[in-house]
Amino acid sequence: MWPDVVNRSHSWELMEGVVQCMLVAFWVLCVLGLRYPLKMLPVLLWELAWKSLWLILVALPMWISGQMDSSTMETAIACLWILIFPFVIPWRFVFANYLKKRGDRWI
Incomplete structure (x- = not known):
């Protein structure tokens, strides 16, 4: 890049x-x-989300149909690093602070 x-x-x-x-x-x-790993956790979650979506919605159908070219394969291989993210994300923290915790007031 x-x-x-x-x-x-x-x-x-x-x-x-x-x-x-x-x-x-x-x-x-x-x-x-x-x-600041915990403060920047949304960035990590965003990367997990977009790479997973790209792999599932773009790369996988191309691979299954046999239409994957070399540049798409390169990108897919680079995105596969996302497989380690679920093991390093502090999921208890995510659930406690992003799902269970009451949201901030808008006004």
Whole structure:
């Protein structure tokens, strides 16, 4: 990701630019999460959610139908790292603070 951002030799198409900038911003938040893991837990949960959805809704159907190209396979392999997340997420904390705890007032 960083080499594409720093050393780019061409202008990005609209969605490529959006994706690259979002991934850089996400990377910064992940680094911040190393310092404050519980406070940045929503970032980890978001990554678990989007990668799981992409693998299930995009990669899996392509793989099953035999239409997966090399760049999609590369992305799928990179996303498979998500398989370790369920083992490192403090689920008791998630349930206690995100599901059972009363929500903040809006007004």
